[in-house]
Amino acid sequence: MKTTLNVIGLLTIFFIALGACKKKDTTPDLVLPTNLQTTISHTSGNASIQASAQNANFYSFTFFENGDSTRIESQQGTASYTFSQSGTYTIKTRAHTTQYDYIEKIDQVIIYVDSAVTGAPTEGYSTPLTYPGLSLVWNDEFDGTTLSSDWTYDIGTGSSGWGNNELQYYTNDNVQVSNGLLQITAKSESFNAQDYTSTRIKTQGLKSWKYGRVDVRAALPYGKGIWPAIWMLGDNITSVGWPACGEIDIMELIGGAGLNDRTVHGTAHW
Structure with missing residues (x-):
């Protein structure tokens, strides 16, 4: 019985000694970036973005288009992306401390894609000069x-x-x-x-x-908030006001997700 007690006593002292010698955790506290700023410029469908933030180790940019997304990482805080068509798009910018620790900023950008770049219709219905x-x-x-x-x-x-x-x-x-x-x-x-x-x-x-x-040929941008329209109003609008003057909407594309991006309206008001 004495031998057993001595062994237990030695084990107890050994573990206490190990605990006393354990090193203090010196891992620094995680510091997130602050003051994330973005500047966006765009021309002919190409959007360029410049980001800056304090204490950022790197940046990531995600460009959203028609249900898809493209992610770009950058140490310098710059990225660019070419959109395929005109519309309103979302760009998400993150300033990272680590891959999983970051702050983010969301920007909405209205993109116009030049017809010479996209190949917007060069063929199609042509209005005859006589009917x-x-x-x-x-x-x-x-x-x-x-x-x-x-x-x-x-x-x-x-x-x-x-x-x-x-x-x-x-x-x-x-x-x-x-x-x-x-x-x-x-x-x-x-x-x-x-x-x-x-x-x-x-x-x-x-x-x-x-x-x-009246015949009109037009290529339309789409997306939330764009709302291209071609319409006619009565010549007497200044005297009788609207809608008494009458209105004929040749074309309105409300724009937005789903059906609104695929529906052209022609409406009469009076």
């Missing part, structure tokens, strides 16, 4: 480099009545005429207290017709 019982009274093929004098601009947000609670500020700078095409570009930029700009043109006070047929 039985009709005579051509006006057309615009946008053959020059500027809009003709048949057009004028709506400038501003339309808050005085002609707008529809849009988030953009309408300017005369977001339009380009070249190679037989009129291009209107919606941009994500701050201007006159709005976060977006676009262009809205009309023939009001310059060209109007009673009865007949």
